[in-house]
Amino acid sequence: xxxxxxxxxxxxxxxxxxxxxxxxxxxxxxxxxxxxxxxxxxxxxxxxxxxxxxxxxxxxxxxxxxxxxxxxxxxxxxxxxxxxxxxxxxxxxxxxxxxxxxxxxxxxxxxxxxxxxxxxxxxxxxxxxxxxxxxxxxxxxxxxxxxxxxxxxxxxxxxxxxxxxxxxxxxxxxxxxxxxxxxxxxxxxxxxxxxxxxxxxxxxxxxxxxxxxxxxxxxxxxxxxxxxxxxxxxxxxxxxxxxxxxxxxxxxxxxxxxxxxxxxxxxxxxxxxxxxxxxxxxxxxxxxxxxxxxxxxxxxxxxxxxxxxxxxxxxxxxxxxxxxxxxxxxxxxxxxxxxxxxxxxxxxxxxxxxxxxxxxxxxxxxxxxxxxxxxxxxxxxxxxxxxxxxxxxxxxxxxxxxxxxxxxxxxxxxxxxxxxxxxxxxxxxxxxxxxxxxxxxxxxxxxxxxxxxxxxxxxxxxxxxxxxxxxxxxxxxxxxxxxxxxxx
Amino acid sequence: xxxxxxxxxxxxxxxxxxxxxxxxxxxxxxxxxxxxxxxxxxxxxxxxxxxxxxxxxxxxxxxxxxxxxxxxxxxxxxxxxxxxxxxxxxxxxxxxxxxxxxxxxxxxxxxxxxxxxxxxxxxxxxxxxxxxxxxxxxxxxxxxxxxxxxxxxxxxxxxxxxxxxxxxxxxxxxxxxxxxxxxxxxxxxxxxxxxxxxxxxxxxxxxxxxxxxxxxxxxxxxxxxxxxxxxxxxxxxxxxxxxxxxxxxxxxxxxxxxxxxxxxxxxxxxxxxxxxxxxxxxxxxxxxxxxxxxxxxxxxxxxxxxxxxxxxxxxxxxxxxxxxxxxxxxxxxxxxxxxxxxxxxxxxxxxxxxxxxxxxxxxxxxxxxxxxxxxxxxxxxxxxxxxxxxxxxxxxxxxxxxxxxxxxxxxxxxxxxxxxxxxxxxxxxxxxxxxxxxxxxxxxxxxxxxxxxxxxxxxxxxxxxxxxxxxxxxxxxxxxxxxxxxxx
Numbered sequence: 001x002x003x004x005x006x007x008x009x010x011x012x013x014x015x016x017x018x019x020x021x022x023x024x025x026x027x028x029x030x031x032x033x034x035x036x037x038x039x040x041x042x043x044x045x046x047x048x049x050x051x052x053x054x055x056x057x058x059x060x061x062x063x064x065x066x067x068x069x070x071x072x073x074x075x076x077x078x079x080x081x082x083x084x085x086x087x088x089x090x091x092x093x094x095x096x097x098x099x100x101x102x103x104x105x106x107x108x109x110x111x112x113x114x115x116x117x118x119x120x121x122x123x124x125x126x127x128x129x130x131x132x133x134x135x136x137x138x139x140x141x142x143x144x145x146x147x148x149x150x151x152x153x154x155x156x157x158x159x160x161x162x163x164x165x166x167x168x169x170x171x172x173x174x175x176x177x178x179x180x181x182x183x184x185x186x187x188x189x190x191x192x193x194x195x196x197x198x199x200x201x202x203x204x205x206x207x208x209x210x211x212x213x214x215x216x217x218x219x220x221x222x223x224x225x226x227x228x229x230x231x232x233x234x235x236x237x238x239x240x241x242x243x244x245x246x247x248x249x250x251x252x253x254x255x256x257x258x259x260x261x262x263x264x265x266x267x268x269x270x271x272x273x274x275x276x277x278x279x280x281x282x283x284x285x286x287x288x289x290x291x292x293x294x295x296x297x298x299x300x301x302x303x304x305x306x307x308x309x310x311x312x313x314x315x316x317x318x319x320x321x322x323x324x325x326x327x328x329x330x331x332x333x334x335x336x337x338x339x340x341x342x343x344x345x346x347x348x349x350x351x352x353x354x355x356x357x358x359x360x361x362x363x364x365x366x367x368x369x370x371x372x373x374x375x376x377x378x379x380x381x382x383x384x385x386x387x388x389x390x391x392x393x394x395x396x397x398x399x400x401x402x403x404x405x406x407x408x409x410x411x412x413x414x415x416x417x418x419x420x421x422x423x424x425x426x427x428x429x430x431x432x433x434x435x436x437x438x439x440x441x442x443x444x445x446x447x448x449x450x451x452x453x454x455x456x457x458x459x460x461x462x463x464x465x466x467x468x469x470x471x472x473x474x475x476x477x478x479x480x481x482x483x484x485x486x487x488x
Numbered sequence: 489x490x491x492x493x494x495x496x497x498x499x500x501x502x503x504x505x506x507x508x509x510x511x512x513x514x515x516x517x518x519x520x521x522x523x524x525x526x527x528x529x530x531x532x533x534x535x536x537x538x539x540x541x542x543x544x545x546x547x548x549x550x551x552x553x554x555x556x557x558x559x560x561x562x563x564x565x566x567x568x569x570x571x572x573x574x575x576x577x578x579x580x581x582x583x584x585x586x587x588x589x590x591x592x593x594x595x596x597x598x599x600x601x602x603x604x605x606x607x608x609x610x611x612x613x614x615x616x617x618x619x620x621x622x623x624x625x626x627x628x629x630x631x632x633x634x635x636x637x638x639x640x641x642x643x644x645x646x647x648x649x650x651x652x653x654x655x656x657x658x659x660x661x662x663x664x665x666x667x668x669x670x671x672x673x674x675x676x677x678x679x680x681x682x683x684x685x686x687x688x689x690x691x692x693x694x695x696x697x698x699x700x701x702x703x704x705x706x707x708x709x710x711x712x713x714x715x716x717x718x719x720x721x722x723x724x725x726x727x728x729x730x731x732x733x734x735x736x737x738x739x740x741x742x743x744x745x746x747x748x749x750x751x752x753x754x755x756x757x758x759x760x761x762x763x764x765x766x767x768x769x770x771x772x773x774x775x776x777x778x779x780x781x782x783x784x785x786x787x788x789x790x791x792x793x794x795x796x797x798x799x800x801x802x803x804x805x806x807x808x809x810x811x812x813x814x815x816x817x818x819x820x821x822x823x824x825x826x827x828x829x830x831x832x833x834x835x836x837x838x839x840x841x842x843x844x845x846x847x848x849x850x851x852x853x854x855x856x857x858x859x860x861x862x863x864x865x866x867x868x869x870x871x872x873x874x875x876x877x878x879x880x881x882x883x884x885x886x887x888x889x890x891x892x893x894x895x896x897x898x899x900x901x902x903x904x905x906x907x908x909x910x911x912x913x914x915x916x917x918x919x920x921x922x923x924x925x926x927x928x929x930x931x932x933x934x935x936x937x938x939x940x941x942x943x944x945x946x947x948x949x950x951x952x953x954x955x956x957x958x959x960x961x962x963x964x965x966x967x968x969x970x971x972x973x974x975x976x
Contacts, residue, residue, distance in 0.1 A: 318807075373854065
């Protein structure tokens with residue numbers, strides 16, 4: 001779409017805008033809000049700043065966290081319940097996850113699966129059964145740590161990562177389906193158009209001001225506005241103020257997650273919540289890590305290497321001194337499927353652990369003590385420290401290799417010019433909303449006419465994060481927001 | 489002061505209020521703002537919610553972080569510079585400390601020492617030369633980690649914890665002096681009076697609304713208002729929204745740190761910053777820890793045990809799985825001065841490490857490996873992992889003892905009815921202010937007539953905290969706010 005064409009479209013759109021609902025942002029939250037509002041009878045206009053729909057969602061892995069007994073789970077031989085799903089997420093997204101949001105999300109999850117399928121999203125009934133960021137296959141189901149310690153002690157394990165059929169990044173397929181579904185229900189869209197502020201009359205949000213090629217226009221919405229503008233990882237000033245842990249790292253975004261929706265809502269009195277919360281990702285190389293050990297700069301293990309790499313990344317980046325190394329032996333390295341290595345080769349190799357720890361700058365005896373304790377227990381099929389599953393336990397034998405898991409590929413890291421910290425992330429904090437997406441003010445009362453969903457809001461997350469829960473809460477609470485606004 | 493008497497005083501005060509500046513809160517930030525405003529020629533009224541001045545400051549240890557060559561430092565034989573002080577604080581309060589505030593704070597620190605002394609605060613010229621939370625002596629100077637790794641590698645070590653002459657808690661002496669100084673310069677005070685909101689006219693803060701025994705009155709301030717209302721550790725809803733890590737723990741406060749100033753400023757458009765940041769304290773028993781080793785639930789060391797206990801607490805509570813244990817031997821335990829033990833006795837004792845680790849619920853061999861590596865290096869006067877100073881390095885010999893450092897005394901923990909997590913803390917995030925205490929709005933421009941200081945603001949702190957920097961930034965930026973408002 002050329003700028004001129006989109007400019008004309010905006011002019012056309014601006015001339016005859018007459019809608020119930022304006023949705024700002026056409027990622028997954030905006031798409032689902034728009035579809036639901038339209039299906040509830042509202043006329044809907046979606047305003048997207050980029051040249052095409054999709055947002056950061058389209059660049060993602062495309063996993064959606066779904067459970068409670070979906071047809072895909074059943075086809076793969078797993079029983080699941082909303083209660084097990086809740087128990088797992090409350091642990092994995094916690095401590096301090098939002099239990100109210102989590103409860104409705106889990107209770108409605110099987111229904112949400114059907115809704116997504118009904119709107120064109122495909123999930124194939126096969127499981128990718130090994131630790132990974134994103135399967136190199138078209139399998140529709142994956143584990144996100146449910147079968148690993150300590151999560152296997154708080155809920156009956158069932159895989160709940162549902163994904164469209166694409167190797168690695170499946171977000172494009174997901175968004176193609178939802179954008180097509182939105183078009184099918186008659187939603188109007190204007191692109192290349194930036195919303196600069198909210199229109200407020202007598203304390204009620206009644207539309208938005210847009211800027212396009214320097215021209216400012218007002219778009220009125222009879223019922224109100226849904227902000228689905230994304231997070232703020234692309235706004236350095238907001239990061240410094242609220243989520244400094246992400247400063248200097250790579251950004252998992254489409255480059256437009258600048259917090260604009262959060263800021264324009266704050267100006268009209270909206271409250272925020274958990275603005276420090278964030279996802280972080282390291283390469284980790286999960287298939288390799290599971291076959292070896294992961295250690296911090298002191299040569300200490302700190303987590304079971306077979307859990308979800310997002311959980312490993314958070315444990316490493318937030319809590320452990322780096323660099324972080326996977327130490328493996330030859331047999332372990334050779335056992336990794338090529339597609340799961342992302343072309344990474346060991347950066348260090350040595351015949352003895354004394355040599356390797358010296359090469360890695362660790363104190364004498366540190367890595368040796370760790371491997372010796374690991375091997376002693378692995379021989380008996382045990383990992384008393386971190387409970388890695390027996391499937392992945394095997395004593396490490398010389399020669400040894402080490403891989404810097406902050407080097408190489410980063411899931412979703414868009415910005416190759418970013419400082420080479422080996423870490424990339426996005427923000428999880430944002431506007432304070434009710435379970436129906438009402439934006440709440442500093443006093444706790446809804447801001448009339450204003451709804452929000454997705455990463456512009458503080459979602460279900462506490463201190464933890466699991467892939468699929470951002471697309472998950474964006475889509476599910478986007479639907480709730482769209483419907484609630486249409487019904488208002 | 490009886491309620492009736494203070495009620496009458498409020499009535500009297502309300503009848504004839506005619507001031508330039510209203511300061512809300514009479515902790516250290518409010519005291520210093522009031523004094524400075526008065527000394528710059530303004531008439532000042534301080535409104536305090538409690539029955540007497542002092543706030544949380546009066547319940548604290550009373551350390552103020554000062555350096556750059558104070559007379560007390562010089563008398564104790566230490567040269568110091570503002571640059572070394574800056575380098576240390578930037579590391580200890582970081583990452584992501586506020587370098588602009590830190591720079592003026594360090595540059596003016598020797599002058600700030602003189603100002604405090606000129607206003608009646610006494611600091612005796614002697615050093616308490618061992619790791620401690622609060623010296624059991626009247627020494628005026630203490631270390632806050634400056635001489636421990638890694639801080640000794642980023643700045644020339646000099647002790648900078650300055651404290652009034654009281655064993656342990658010296659905050660009362662500190663506040664007695666500053667309250668007296670405030671009275672000396674003619675500041676009026678009303679107590680038992682809650683400020684409910686800010687008075688705004690034409691976008692400018694022109695006073696406050698107060699509530700006293702159900703009656704609401706307006707107090708006008710010709711120049712403006714300084715909010716020195718403290719943090720929000722006593723507000724569970726704000727903790728859940730912004731600093732959930734403190735939920736369920738003890739509170740270091742006077743019970744009135746409910747974020748009222750932050751909230752009333754937000755309502756008139758103020759921005760906040762770093763609302764998640766917080767201090768946390770564990771018992772630690774620093775004198776004991778320095779003589780032994782500190783390990784996490786896996787029996788792993790994670791920090792040099794001779795650094796400041798606040799730094800140890802943060803490392804443990806935020807980053808390491810608990811419980812956290814100090815493991816010592818008999819010689820180490822017997823070497824601790826009784827006054828530094830706070831009556832704590834070992835909870836576990838054993839002849840062998842195998843026995844002890846079993847008693848502590850650690851996997852076989854875990855603690856043994858840690859102690860073996862520690863002893864091997866300690867024999868050579870080295871700690872290659874965490875660089876504990878040679879002074880405290882000595883191999884541990886049977887019999888061994890372990891102390892749960894989350895049990896027992898907690899510095900400043902007011903609330904003995906709190907859940908027995910063994911952790912207590914307070915909040916460090918708050919209003920976004922300029923170096924002169926102007927409260928900044930969501931757009932970054934000052935809110936006319938509104939200033940703030942102390943824990944109602946986001947101070948100099950990044951992710952770290954060192955004792956003395958809260959009283960330090962409260963007093964220093966309180967002064968700047970009072971002067972800037974008086975001069976406005």
